[in-house]
Amino acid sequence: MFRRRAWAVGAAAIVGLCALTASSSASAQVTGRAEAPTVAAEAIAEAAGPDERAEMLVGRMTTAQQAASIVMGHIPTTDAAALSAYMAQGLGGFILMGANIPATDGELAALTASLTIDPELPPLIAIDQEGGIVSRLPADDYAASTTLKSLPVADTAAAFSARAALVAKSGITVDFGTVADVTADPSSFIYGRALGTDPKSSADRVAAATAAQEPVVASTLKHFPGHGAAPGDSHHAIPSTVETLDEWRAKDAVPFIAGIDAGASLLMFGHLAYTSVDPAPASLSARWHEIARDELGFDGVLVTDDLGMLQSSGLPEYADPVANAVTAVAVGNDLVLMIAGSTADTASEIVAGITAAVDSGALPAERLADAATRVVALRLQSSAASAEWSLCAECEPAG
Known part of the structure; x- marks a missing residue:
């Protein structure tokens, strides 16, 4: 059903399922909903691989639990107790921003550990660790896009191998760190973060970065279908382009295809519109999700860019973060990310909104179950990663 990564998943990853069953029953009693169909924990433990186990596990969840499992939230704190309480909602992931990074490596490791409520099914812990311009970890002085775009491809592989080890050392399992956008325009806001200035050079470096990271952390390609063609900063607007689908296939698609072929675990959808394909932002476009799945063959996790950026555009149609999240899931996203403008209550509001959309029939239950x-x-695979890593003592810093 899904692409399998080269990570082994042991039967021990299912030990915590009894707690889930109890939680499901409690949720059913509170909401009045029928309890989700159950599958014996032994049967799940004996399942062939993470995909089959995940399907069985999700089958045991209530709608609300499924909804929570596809939300990646954020609160700006280094308070371990506050973080644990926040993640006790059952959220599928957490993204670390600058406000979550404490002073020492030991404190960071303790902080990331506090995000895990069930050690047998830990959340996806993510970070935007591109290096260079976008860097959350102070210790990352490895070469980044500003210099890598003009260096041999081998330098990209070495830098991202070292970067992945640094990320993993901190207890982080997902890096939103590979920019697959391509542009030769120095005035573009994405130019300094892009790994290449033409489709071929970008594709070669994106593939190298992906292959270097995947044995250690789940890597992400962003910002699909590509910021290079759409001028403007999606943190404050919805950049748009009239580039046609055929033009996209010949140019902006090339680095994404290379990253997909290299085994990227996640594909992040940008808040940018290719109006000749769909006037809606790609993050909310069923057509672009169809292209990613059916044309490019990507079968990993589709994740939105920060949904708070849609609100920051100032456009009234994107003012409601809950509505944005529901639409994002309906068109094909598996994981919804919310950072900008979010409070401690935003994630629970999104979970409630997705749950209500399924209950009303506005969001097909099958779509939510597939996303979950x-x-x-991916959570099962990430928790059972068997690759060995170490920091690169010989890698040159970014300078």
């Missing part, structure tokens, strides 16, 4: 299964499968 993909995310849970």
Whole structure:
């Protein structure tokens, strides 16, 4: 059903399922909903791989639990107790921003550990660790896009191998760190973060960065279908382009295809519109999700860019973060990310909104279950990563 990564998943990853069953029953009593169909924990433990186990596990969840499992939230604190309480909602992931990074490596490791409520099914812990311009970890002085775009491809592989080890050392399992956008325009806001100035050079470096990271952390390609063609900063607007689909295939698609072929675990959808393909932002476009799945063959986790950026555009149609999240899931996203403008209550509001959309029939239950299964499968794979890593003592700093 889903692409399998080269990570082994042991039967021990299912030990915590009894707690889930109890939680499901409690939720059913509170909401009045029928309890989700159950599958014996033994049967799940004996399942062949993470995909099948994830499907069985999601089948045991209530709608609300499935909804929570596809939300990646954020609160700006280094308070371990506050973080644990926040994640006790059952959220599928957490993204670390600058406000979450404490002073020492030991404190950071303790902080990331506090995000895990069930050690047998830990959340996806993510970070934007591109290096260079976008860097959350102070210790990352490895070469980044500003210099890598003009260096041999081998330098990109070495830098991202070292970067992945640094990320993993901190207890982080997902790096939103590979920029697959391509532009030769120095005035573009994405130019300094892009790994290449033409489709071929970008594709070669994106593939190298992906292959270097995947044995250690789940890597992410962003910002699909590509910021290079759409001028403007999606943190404050919805950049748009009239580039046609055929033009996109010949140019902006090339680095994404290379990253997909290299085994990227996640594909992040940008808040940018290719109006000749769909006037809606790609993050909310069923057509672009169809292209990613059916044309490019990506079968990993589709994740939105920060949904708070849609609100920051100032456009009234994107003022409601809950409505944005529901639409994002309906069009094909598996994981919804919310950072800008979020409070401690925003994630629970999104969970409630997705749950209500399923209950009303506005969001097909099968779509939510599919999204939850993909995310849970990646969580199982990430928690059982068997690759060995070490920091690169010989890698040159970014300078």
